[in-house]
Amino acid sequence: MDGLSITLIGLGILALLVLFAGAKTVPQGYNYTVERFGKYTRTLKPGLNLIVPFIDSVGKKINVMEQVLDVPHQEVITRDNASITANGVTFYQILDAAAAAYEVSNLENAILNLTMTNIRTVMGSMDLDELLSNRDEINHRLLKVVDTAVSPWGVKITRIEIKDIDPPKDLVDSMGRQMKAEREKRAAILEAEGRRQSAILQAEGAKQAQVLEAEGRKEAAFRDAEARERSAEAEAKATTMVSDAIASGSVQAINYFVANNYIEALGKIATSPNQKVLMLPLEAASVIGSIGGIAEIARETFGGAAPSTPVRPSRPPSAGQS
Secondary structure, eight states: OOHHHHHHHHHHHHHHHHHHHHEEEEOTTEEEEEEETTEEEEEEOSEEEEOOTTTEEEEEEEEOSOEEEEEEEEEEEOTTSOEEEEEEEEEEEESOHHHHHHSSSSHHHHHHHHHHHHHHHHHHTSOHHHHHHOHHHHHHHHHHHHHHHHGGGTEEEEEEEEEEEEOOHHHHHHHHHHHHHHHHHHHHHHHHHHHHHHHHHHHHHHHHHHHHHHHHHHHHHHHHHHHHHHHHHHHHHHHHHHHHHHHTTOHHHHHHHHHHHHHHHHHHHHTOTTOOOOOOOSOHHHHHHHHHHHHHHHHHHHOOOOOSSOOOOOOOOSSOOO
């Protein structure tokens, strides 16, 4: 081989070396910074990229995927002077590789210390009860403060979560006793309220029963009065008719009136529960005569004939009869 061939082969090998030196492959999820004589010039995105060999070089390899950072336990004093320990977790993502590489040194340590400081600030401004019951508010406030602080570094804080809040053991015991007393208080209140409601319902029921009973008595009294009124009207009507008959000169009407009352009185005497022997020192002929008067009234009223067999009065026995 002559010198020209050797030179061409050397130049070809050199060109290949230069090409390989200038070709850079960036994996997915990463950004590379390019430095020319130590100064940042541009950022290489995922894929095949070309740089000027021997002049440009890869500076920082930045992971732009979302990353998680554990926040260790730290002591916090709340606004009401309660001492607690808390830890958490921070999620962040690099949006600007150049800013994350050149605006801050040791990015993870900076984010961690910033988060820890703000945890003490945010949680220290709250009472213990508020702190234990408002974790969402704590997370929101931490996210807002830390995200604003790291934005010049090209970093986005996506989430901050408080994992554990551990009060001292004596404080936990006190809270347990307080919770037990509160539950017993609520149970006593509910029991008293139940008794009160029961008493109210019983009183309402008794009141309603009395009202219904009074209405029943009122209705019964009204019915009794109405019955007595109807009876009095009937009695008055009967008396009027008898009076009219007497006024017209009918002796039979008088006999009927007297006989009717006479027979009713005898019936009441005979049906008395303690009556065993009935003494009649009375004139039975008077009764028979009254019955005859009734017959006369019937004949005059209905126009019937006289009965075929007349009723003969009999003398009553002189002694009592059973």
